[in-house]
Amino acid sequence: SSELTQDPAVSVALGQTVRITCQGDSLRSYYASWYQQKPGQAPVLVIYGKNDRPSGIPDRFSGSSSGNTASLTITGAQAEDESDYYCSSRDSSGHHLVFGGGTKLTVL
């Protein structure tokens, strides 16, 4: 079983704001990274560290963290944001990587 917990599915109206959360004890010690994956494609990094975006990722994507919960926020969701989103961090041992179960985002 995953040490990071995500809601399986979330929906948002076009242009509205949505928050996707990730819970786990390791998040008290380590930042989460967030990945977007579209069907048949490899994941793409969208947020890492405290709240950093790789080059080319729109600034409507942001990250935050509090206690054992990390969040990915999309402000003004677009149709192309409809994807699966995965969080990850180190596990409690500090040596392994762990992924959340993923959240399927639907843009209505």
Added chain:
Amino acid sequence: QVQLVESGGGVVQPGGSLRLSCAASGFTFSSYGMHWVRQAPGKGLEWVAFIRYDGSNKYYADSVKGRFTISRDNSKNTVYLQMNSLRAEDTAVYYCAKERTTGATIDYWGQGTLVTVSS
């Protein structure tokens, strides 16, 4: 630009072996740790293994420990995953992935190679 190209996937019988390769280009391969991550059909991402930039440390998920071995050849810019004693539950797309720096962030992924374990 960074490119990661996996190869070596295919169909193998339960109990069999397979070696995956990942050819890297577009960055200084010998300076970065590398991961293997897999995704079973219709399922989420599962971390498999990690090797430090110089090969000095290797880490494995409990589900593959003792059966899989990660290695690298910095002279060939290639990382490998030797998979032995394969089981049906190992069926997945296997992604090679580059670590961003230190820390646990993956910044580039390959397109993946499919491994099917079936009789």
